[in-house]
Structure formats: structure tokens, C-alpha cells
Amino acid sequence: MKLWSVVAILLVCSMLYGEQSKDVQKEELKKAMQSFASALELIQHGILYNKPWEMRKGAQLLDRSSKDFVERHGDALVYHMPDDPKFARSYAKYTALRIRDNIDKLSSSLGGPKDYSNTAAYYTHILNECVGCHQKIRQW
Template sequence: MKKALLMSVLVSGALFAQPEHFQPDRMKNMADMETAMSTIQKGFLYDNINVVKNGVKDLKRTVKHTESFMKEGVGENKINNKMYAQKQAVAISNMADEISATFAKGDRYSAANNYLLILSKCLSCHQTIRSW
């Protein structure tokens, strides 16, 4: 009886452990993107180009890892999740470059608008991919 119980615990643990493999990466990458966005915002508030550039660099590095927060297949709204997330990631990366460029030129309002566009892309992706 004890062997059967132990065996069932081990088998169920092995079965349920597989999906958890991607969970820490997704959570870490989401937290890293949030930290990068906070760094950019802090750079705006302190009017510090170096802080903004560090946030942009961190955001661009993290957004490349879209595979970590993917739900496979086609979503409820008939959108290919992987392609959608990759498209959003490219757009976020391009807007992050715009933040650096416009902030460096002294155009803080355009940089802030690009920041809001990135935030909008993040929310859009969460709503579409994560079904929020």
C-alpha cells in the first residue's frame, strides 16, 4: 500500500512538474520588464538620460524572450499567439529606441508618449495572450 501511494505521488509529481518548467522564466521576464519600465519612468522624473537608457537597454534585452510567456496555439479570438507576441515585442523594442532618441534630443513629451504606447502594447498583449 505504501509503495503504491509513493509511486502515485512520484508519478503525479512528474506529470505536474513539466508545465512548471516555463513558469519561473515567465515570471522573471515579466518582473524584469516591469523593472525596466519603472527605470525608464524614474529617468523621466529625474530628467536623467543615463537612467532612461539603462531602462531601455534592459527592456530591449528582456522583450526578446517572448517564448517564456507564450501560450501555445491559437487563442480564443483566432489569433496566433506566438506571432502576435513577437509582433508586439518588435513594436516595443522600436518604441524603446524612440524613447532614447527623443529624450536625448530634449523632447520629453514624445518620449513620455512612447512610454505610454509601450505600456499600451503590454496591456494589449496581456489581454490577448493571457486573456485578462
């Protein structure tokens, strides 16, 4: 009788821990997304108000936030697409690669003359990748 009680308690505790870790993962994913939004906001503000230092700061923040994104948040992404978790990870991974490529292009475009049309185009590509991922993974 005591053995079954201990097993039941351990089972309940492990289930509660699993739910808690899901919540922690979702919260960390939310913080990462907020960091992306802040970076994109800095880039956009820099483009609109001719402030290359803000664009650089936003690109650096976006670069830091996007490094190893899928490795850090892949489990939380799966919760949005439980029917096909392999696709969710794969799609997010390739989206992150395309975003990082556009971050590099955006950063290099800031070193040239003050023609921000390329910078704005790379910003738009990054934003489109974000929206595309949300459409696929979160099924907007």
C-alpha cells in the same frame, strides 16, 4: 508483469517531468515580466525626475529582456491561451516587435534636447503594447 511495471513507472515519471517543466517555464516567464516591469519603472522614474541616465538604463534593460522573448517563452504563453496557441505566439511576436521598435525610438529621443515629451510618448506606446498583449493573451 515486470515490463508493465517499468512502462507504468516511465509513464508516471514523464508526466511528472512535463508538469515540472511547465512550472519552470511559467516561473521563467514571470521573471521576464518582472524584468519588464523594472525597466518600465526606471524609464518612468527618469521621465518624472529628469534623469536621462535612468531612462537609458531602463531602455537597455527592456531591450535585453525583450530580445528573443517569444522564442524563449512561447511555450509558457500558450498555457494562457490553449484554445489558439498559434494566435498566442503570433500576437506576442508582433507585440514584441512593436515594443522593440518603440524602445529604439525612445532611446534615440534621449540624444536630443531635454524635451522628454517624445520619450514619454514612446514609453506610453510601450506600456500600451504590454497591456494590450495581457488583455489578448491572458484575457484580462
